[in-house]
Amino acid sequence: MQEVVVIGGGFAGLRVVRGLAKSPVRVTLIDRANHHCFQPLLYQVATGSLSPGEISAPLRWALRKQPNAQVVLGEVExxxxxxxxxYGTAVDGSPLKVPYDHLVVAAGARHSYFGNDQWEAHAPGLKTAADALELRHRIFNAFELANLxxxxxxxxxxxxxxxxxxxPTGVELAGQIVEIARRTLRREYRRFDPADTRTVLLDAAPIVIPGFDPKLSGRALRQLEDMGVEVRLGELVTDVDERGVTAGEHRYDAxxxxxxxxxxxxxxxxxxxxxxxVAAERGGRIPVEDDFSLAGHPEIRIIGDLAATGLPGVAPVAMQQGVWTAKSIDAFERRTGAPRAFRYRNRGSMATIGRRRAVAHIGKLKLSGTIAWLAWLFVHLMYIIGFANRVLVVVRWSSAFIAGGRGERIITDTKPANVEADRAAS
Amino acid sequence: MQEVVVIGGGFAGLRVVRGLAKSPVRVTLIDRANHHCFQPLLYQVATGSLSPGEISAPLRWALRKQPNAQVVLGEVExxxxxxxxxYGTAVDGSPLKVPYDHLVVAAGARHSYFGNDQWEAHAPGLKTAADALELRHRIFNAFELANLxxxxxxxxxxxxxxxxxxxPTGVELAGQIVEIARRTLRREYRRFDPADTRTVLLDAAPIVIPGFDPKLSGRALRQLEDMGVEVRLGELVTDVDERGVTAGEHRYDAxxxxxxxxxxxxxxxxxxxxxxxVAAERGGRIPVEDDFSLAGHPEIRIIGDLAATGLPGVAPVAMQQGVWTAKSIDAFERRTGAPRAFRYRNRGSMATIGRRRAVAHIGKLKLSGTIAWLAWLFVHLMYIIGFANRVLVVVRWSSAFIAGGRGERIITDTKPANVEADRAAS
Incomplete structure (x- = not known):
């Protein structure tokens, strides 16, 4: 039996594994995390609306009914x-050596600080559940520090x-921070009013959500400003330190x-x-052939955010590439002829900003406000894995939209990172 | 206005603060955590059924409608x-100095290793949300290590x-571990059957749940053994190391x-x-007067698990002491005469073992099996703070009881503690 090794259990990798369920192959999925994470909702974990478990599915659980698939937790090196x-290291520290006939690399992307990696400690990004918990910690702890x-x-x-x-992620985070300050924490502090919080959204580009239709970008900008986000466009960040951000002549103490x-x-x-x-492209993406294989290596494929395909780094692209790649491997093994060339079907794009504030571009429809927000809710609930999670998210969101509640505000570490940074600075 | 300082936002401390809502005093609640934790359900966080947020309420949120109360996050020293x-240290590292007219210390209890603190690294306990996440990590990671x-x-x-x-905690944990192995992880591993997991429950006493009626202890033992827990009674642990437990002549590699x-x-x-x-009693509990004050210091009260009152260290005792203490301080400040002497009303005790397995002693009723389990469910749901949490817990439990599901199995750290321990040992 031919061995297929898939690296990464994200939207792309998991679709490949599942797509091979009935193929005459054995599949090994290697990931360093034990779960698939629904990354588009990570910002809600970071802002205390959802728990990590509610937007995650254990990889073993997702594949429990697929006897030809196995999961290995470890790091490929x-x-x-x-x-x-x-080659790599398994989660128990032992060396990993896995043979393959087909290799699919769907290892995704991480934040890029454009050569300023020292900024990361002060300005963490949001790609994993651990990132989200760290950010949650910083956001809620900031109000505690302000209180003192x-x-x-x-x-x-x-x-x-x-x-x-x-x-989209920056816009969503900025909107959520405003809602935390104005709704969630209302009446909780005696020494200051959380509504006085200042939320700044900075970008070097002249518009927000640049990939979107200009009309929708404009509407998103207006909705952000209506909510109270201070949007500063055309400002390139030149330094980040533990006490704030410098963008050219502007300084934001934060x-x-x-x-x-x-x-x-x-x-x-x-x-x-x-x-x-082969040479990696700018942004660390790897150029691939039309069938996502590497030049001269038809047995190695790269899909998802790691592949340089000209397509945006969003979940629908990754999922469609994953499904197609499984078909392609299946066809190869069954010798039934390659599937029709991959073509991305853009079913639309949407970004949410806050309660009843969003923009959506579906076919020729350009929506904003409540209707776009409802469309966003519907689509995101449909794609969350697992029945229980879906019901849980509905309950959480109902509580949040009606009462401004956030059930996941607890801080479990005793020493959050920004306290350490502040101590070091003082 | 008189200043009341309450240390600890657990069952006892939070009840004191809330009980003083209409008193002519100002209340400062000091806690190192930003949340009240429903400790009786921590074992469900540890075993992946609930998220920490679902059994927690932010202290500020719980007190947001009480203008005479403020929350300070920090450590009292x-x-x-x-x-x-x-005196102490606030969460931002600054020194804390808070004056009081009345002091209520409800700082609770931690694990005791009976003088063998070196065992803690290998056998952590379960008192905080952070403990529960660490334990969850170890439990689910053990199956990953077994797989490798x-x-x-x-x-x-x-x-x-x-x-x-x-x-009760040990019995609940042992029952949950069996359910994880037999139901939750069924079909998820290819190299072994998780149902082969061995779960040992050790105690030096000759019975399980010693505080309960002997008849119920016996029934609990039978239910544990029915489930597949290996109950070893009358065995005193003499050593704990990174590869197992020694109890006299018996060795349990684990x-x-x-x-x-x-x-x-x-x-x-x-x-x-x-x-x-005054001298602390055995177990670090502090002897108190009938009104929980310290001898010669009527302005200082100790309640909850830290007070040596002869009552068990359970939530109902702490809550009733908290309510009574608030009344006592209120009466003192209003000069309305002390309330009637404190008397603990035992409304019953219960322990759950697994799905449809529990024991309960309510008045003269001694229940076990499904009916005791339903009583347990009802009582625990009633006492969970916050509407959203209650609905969430119902959804989680429905999923767990019907499908054996556990929505909170994700491991967010990349290096769990037991991997480190194993690496160090090898």
């Missing part, structure tokens, strides 16, 4: 593309949140900074590119 | 009982879980060890006892 082995602040300037700094990057400005392909892409002798 | 100050094990003995060790202490054997009062109790010149 290297490849032998001649002998066809994947000795002077007005320091309190003002601690109550300033800067989100860098006005793509207690919490979030990075939503850019991503780059997983370093695994570069490792693989080097092994086969 | 010392007392000046003459000048009436509490190279030989049968090591796999057998990794699939052995030892719970030390057969009180991958996961949980400590549910004993608690001791918070070290803050000893600090306070020393300041007023």
């Amino acid at each position: 290297d490849f032998d593309v001649d002998k066809r082995y994947v 602040a000795k002077d007005a300037d320091e309190r003002r700094r601690l109550l300033t949140f800067v989100v860098i990057g006005a793509g 207690g919490t900074i979030v990075w939503a400005a850019g991503v780059q392909g997983s370093p695994l892409g570069a490792t693989l590119a080097q092994a086969v002798g | 010392d007392f000046d009982v003459d000048k009436r100050y509490v 094990a190279k030989d049968a003995d090591e796999r057998r060790r990794l699939l052995t879980f030892v719970v030390i202490g057969a009180g 991958g996961t060890i949980v400590w549910a054997a004993g608690v001791q009062g918070s070290p803050l109790g000893a600090t306070l006892a020393q300041a007023v010149g």
